[in-house]
Amino acid sequence: MVNVVWLVLIVGGIIVSGLHHTMLPVTQAVVTGTEKAVEVAFGFIGILTLWLGMARIAEESGLMRAFARFLAPIVSRLFPGIPANHPAMGNMVMNMAANILGMGSAATPFGLKAMEELQKLNDVKDRASANMITFLAINTASINLVPATVIALRVAANSKDPTTIVGPTIIATCFSTLVAVVADRIFRRMSRDDTAPPPDGGV
Template identity: 55%
Template sequence: MDFIFSFFIIGGIIVAALNGRIDIILDAAVSSAEGAVQRSINLIGIVSLWLGIARVAEKSGLIAILSKAIAPVFRRLFPSIPKDHPALGCILMNLSANMLGFGNAATPFGLKAMQELQTLNDTPDTASDAMCTFLAINTSSVTIVPATIIALRTSAGSKNPTEVVAAILFATTCSTLAAVIFDYIFRFFSRRKI
């Protein structure tokens, strides 16, 4: 993460300097910082709402029921998470919200899942295997209903806004498979030194 962070900032400044547009750097930095806070403020409501609902579901035992139901599939993907652990339920909720195209609902469950995974992590500053797998699947996101894309295509006057759904399904399946496979390979070769 440190490397990428420095790469973006240093690379950006060098390129801007070479292009003779060094004046935009300060502008970009300040407006991005403001945008980030704006975004976080908007997140407060959504995250509070969904974690409130998630807490109710957890207390009633609904998340435990879900975790148990998907345990057979998830045990292969996440061998380090104990059976019936609430992390599984949160991961399921996050991934299914993502699949259906509800980015807003997905984020709170994802954050909650990370919190649960962190309780299982014995090196709190370093990502655990389960976290890496979870984020690999999450960032490659299996999308079944690309609602936003369809809406934007419609508003741009497409004759057939949904014609890309099959293509998206194909590409997203490929990328998620690739994510799972690469994750497995890297996990295998990077046995953590503790």
Template identity: 50%
Template sequence: MVNLIWFSLIVIGIIVAALEGNLQKVNEAAFEGAKAGVTICFGLISILVFWLGMMKIAQESGLLQIFAKILSPLARRLFPDVPKDHPAMGYILANMSANLFGLGNAATPMGIKAMEELQKLNPDKERATPAMITLMALNTSSITLIPTTIIAIRLNYGSSNAVEIVGTTLFATLCSTLIAILVDRYCRRNYGYK
């Protein structure tokens, strides 16, 4: 559906530009946008590769397992209907850990695997379970200690202090996660998502 919306917007834009005689400007904008996109991607790739490498080191050194143990009691309370030793819990903890470090791109595959494992526990395959809803809410709002993607964008555009946003990002994501948990619990209690 989103692809259809974007395609429609592009086609409408080209038609309007053709009617107004501005096809040359559309062509120039497309090439400038592509150039800017490639430039931004190279800047993001370098930072993401660095942090993914750091995550790999953290994983190999056992640091992620320590974070998983720290997050485990919280995860047990947030996902009471997921068995303790089920593979879904491991993927949920890995997803939460990656999101803590601002590695949304690295967290996504773990979140997908967690959803696949949660679907195996789902008695009604056509409806999301409360654990699936909670995971989606947490994954969308997750607390971020190090916003690597934003830091990479700021560095790419020559920021003199790219990491100055860490404190405000931490506060904002803490608020969003708290609201997500409260709304999730409210919906579970009042709308029968138990």
């Protein structure tokens, strides 16, 4: 669907520019934009490589696992139906720890594995379970202490102070995570109310 939207925008823009005889500025903008994209991409590669190296060091040194142990009691309260020693719990904790520390590349494998393990616990295989939905919501709105990707983009764009985004990012992601958890609890309660039988046994 997204590809169709982009196709319509591009083709529509070309047609409109042709009708208004402005093809030259459009062509110049395309050339300038592609040049800028290459510059940003190369700048992004350097800083992203640095952050990935730091993430690897944190993983190998045990920092991420130590942080995961700190998160474990909190995660167990968010997913009370999953045994503490189940592989799904371990993978979810590691995924959240990696996301919070800004290690997106390290978080993805743990997230995929967590979903696989949660699917094994899912009684209805063709529909996401409540725990899967909760995990997805928290994963999407995750607290981020080190927004490495945004910092990398700001460095590539020649920002004078690329790390000023850290404070606002922490505040914004804390609120987004809080909203995700509260909304998840509300929808869980509504779902239980909708599926629960009437107290008098009627229809």
